[in-house]
Amino acid sequence: METVILAVVIAVVVLGALGGLVVGSRRKKPLPPPPTSVPDITAPPAEPHIGDEAETPRDEARRTIEEVDLPDGSAPVAVEEPPVVEEPLALEVPEPTAGRLVRLRARLSRSQNALGQGLLTLLSREHLDEDTWEEIEDTLLTADVGVAPTQELVDALRERVKVLGTRTPQELRSLLREELLKLVGTDVDRTVKTEPEDRKPGIVMVVGVNGTGKTTTTGKLARVLVADGRTVVLGAADTFRAAAADQLQTWGERVGAHTVRGPEAGDPASVAFDAVKEGKEMGVDVVLIDTAGRLHTKTGLMDELGKVKRVVEKHAPLDEVLLVLDATTGQNGLVQARVFAEVVDITGIVLTKLDGTAKGGIVVAVQRELGVPVKLIGLGEGADDLAPFEPEAFVDALIGD
Numbered sequence: 001m002e003t004v005i006l007a008v009v010i011a012v013v014v015l016g017a018l019g020g021l022v023v024g025s026r027r028k029k030p031l032p033p034p035p036t037s038v039p040d041i042t043a044p045p046a047e048p049h050i051g052d053e054a055e056t057p058r059d060e061a062r063r064t065i066e067e068v069d070l071p072d073g074s075a076p077v078a079v080e081e082p083p084v085v086e087e088p089l090a091l092e093v094p095e096p097t098a099g100r101l102v103r104l105r106a107r108l109s110r111s112q113n114a115l116g117q118g119l120l121t122l123l124s125r126e127h128l129d130e131d132t133w134e135e136i137e138d139t140l141l142t143a144d145v146g147v148a149p150t151q152e153l154v155d156a157l158r159e160r161v162k163v164l165g166t167r168t169p170q171e172l173r174s175l176l177r178e179e180l181l182k183l184v185g186t187d188v189d190r191t192v193k194t195e196p197e198d199r200k201p202g203i204v205m206v207v208g209v210n211g212t213g214k215t216t217t218t219g220k221l222a223r224v225l226v227a228d229g230r231t232v233v234l235g236a237a238d239t240f241r242a243a244a245a246d247q248l249q250t251w252g253e254r255v256g257a258h259t260v261r262g263p264e265a266g267d268p269a270s271v272a273f274d275a276v277k278e279g280k281e282m283g284v285d286v287v288l289i290d291t292a293g294r295l296h297t298k299t300g301l302m303d304e305l306g307k308v309k310r311v312v313e314k315h316a317p318l319d320e321v322l323l324v325l326d327a328t329t330g331q332n333g334l335v336q337a338r339v340f341a342e343v344v345d346i347t348g349i350v351l352t353k354l355d356g357t358a359k360g361g362i363v364v365a366v367q368r369e370l371g372v373p374v375k376l377i378g379l380g381e382g383a384d385d386l387a388p389f390e391p392e393a394f395v396d397a398l399i400g401d
């Protein structure tokens with residue numbers, strides 16, 4: 001019995017010593033080297049040296065603000081937080097989609113005058129000499145119309161102006177309007193396909209490089225659909241950041257659309273798959289899938305996007321794959337477009353941030369490049385600042401009334 005007690009005592013002593021060592025070695029800073037000239041051997045080793053324990057040990061118990069006495073000596077009063085009452089979110093009623101482009105036209109023309117008005121001014125010059133035609137060409141190129149379309153337009157204008165002889169401003173305007181419309185294209189179907197004939201839900205996937213406006217567009221599109229009386233499920237297939245799913249969910253909550261999300265850093269393809277599955281089970285009209293932004297040059301990420309599409313198509317073919325392009329990036333958008341189109345068969349283009357650029361000509365260039373129509377345009381950060389692309393309203397906005 002005694003030996004057991006002895007053993008326990010020894011163990012406690014040894015452990016205590018060890019613990020002290022560990023804590024000590026953690027806390028103590030190395031002592032400054034003793035001065036070489038006059039070694040002070042009289043100082044007791046326990047006396048603190050300069051720099052020793054200058055700061056409060058981190059693990060020392062601290063007083064919280066409640067424990068600190070107030071200056072008048074009165075004890076602090078514990079403030080009780082009022083219970084959080086969860087109010088049901090009032091659903092927003094999005095604006096109808098008809099006439100949106102007309103409403104947002106001012107946004108477009110504000111920055112587009114450079115193109116439309118610039119061309120009109122040039123065409124109205126008394127002498128349309130070579131220099132003027134070159135300026136017209138430059139105006140178009142600066143607006144990102146693209147080389148081939150610019151050449152076509154200039155050739156057509158030259159021909160028609162010649163035939164016209166005298167030019168009234170009115171004639172010039174309608175001539176330019178016609179030619180620009182030809183370039184933009186009036187006979188393509190620009191409806192966003194969300195209503196397959198034989199099944200529900202319609203499936204739309206939104207893709208593009210980082211920061212072009214995919215999530216915003218997905219949210220705005222959900223509102224457009226809800227405004228048109230359709231039901232929507234959102235798929236947060238951007239699993240890179242939790243904030244991305246939150247962002248999408250917030251858009252959904254505003255109009256009562258359910259968001260399907262997965263674990264952070266999870267497989268985007270499986271989130272997209274589940275979103276369509278839930279959409280089917282809930283019997284909604286449309287499932288919109290938001291994907292993570294990815295650089296077209298990262299092959300791994302592009303492959304992943306291809307996989308998302310293939311996995312979703314185990315349910316049904318996608319009705320739309322919308323490529324979101326930031327209009328302010330100009331010609332670089334074309335390079336992106338080409339690569340995305342190869343990987344996921346783009347069916348429509350959304351040009352965002354047209355409110356902040358004079359490079360509206362990109363509409364023409366990108367359609368040419370892909371042979372895919374621009375279906376929607378983003379004209380601001382507001383929730384209803386997404387408009388169906390209507391060539392007439394667009395061109396009218398360019399050249400003004």
Ligand SMILES: Nc1nc2c(ncn2[C@@H]2O[C@H](COP(=O)(O)OP(=O)(O)OP(=O)(O)O)[C@@H](O)[C@H]2O)c(=O)[nH]1
Binds near residue numbers: 209292381
């Ligand atoms: N002015 C303007 N801003 C826009 C438009 N569309 C989107 N934005 C803004 O662009 C920024 C990026 O939008 P997001 O929707 O988060 O872009 P994203 O493509 O989802 O970004 P990642 O998921 O990070 O790749 C936000 O500040 C939007 O408000 C638009 O049409 N006009």
Ligand SMILES: [Mg+2]
Binds near residue numbers: 215244291292293
């Ligand atoms: Mg996003």
